[in-house]
Amino acid sequence: EAQVTQNPRYLITVTGKKLTVTCSQNMNHEYMSWYRQDPGLGLRQIYYSMNVEVTDKGDVPEGYKVSRKEKRNFPLILESPSPNQTSLYFCASSTRDRALRTYFGSGTRLTVV
């Protein structure tokens, strides 16, 4: 079954404690990205990757890092989380030519206290 898997689903952490949200896809997609969803603002792109070792900033990259060492994995790293990063996070993947639909993970609800 084609899927994007994110972990954890829920996370509560304290300000400044580094955390990683993992994302993995089983469709051999070249393109992967991270979004955050906030009430009234919709989904906004944080970072994206066109392929292994190729990453770039989206619309709201401040406070986040990513890496793409393998095609299937695209972890999101918060080195020093702050309360304004409390949000619902989604990982997504698609083919590079965008001819087919985009797949999203089930989301990670992060609370930073």
Added chain:
Amino acid sequence: KQEVTQIPAALSVPEGENLVLNCSFTDSAIYNLQWFRQDPGKGLTSLLLIQSSQREQTSGRLNASLDKSSGRSTLYIAASQPGDSATYLCAVGGTGANNLFFGTGTRLTVIP
């Protein structure tokens, strides 16, 4: 920067009604447009994908249209069912980096 607007923000209809959800975008230079469904506690599921050269796509009771020149798309749901209750999101694919610009969604409730 591309801005995507969805109206209405919420909609309640009785079961069996046909309904239309609206999406408008400010920049007509788009690559494609997708309609997604989001259920509480779950991720987004792409329902329909329309390439910029296409005018519409159909899947079962769903039909999505695209008018690029006027910056509009509609999602038509025929014979609505309670299981259609969810938030529907419109997302425009940009021509540059593979980004999706999302609207804030329409929360649909279908009343049995």
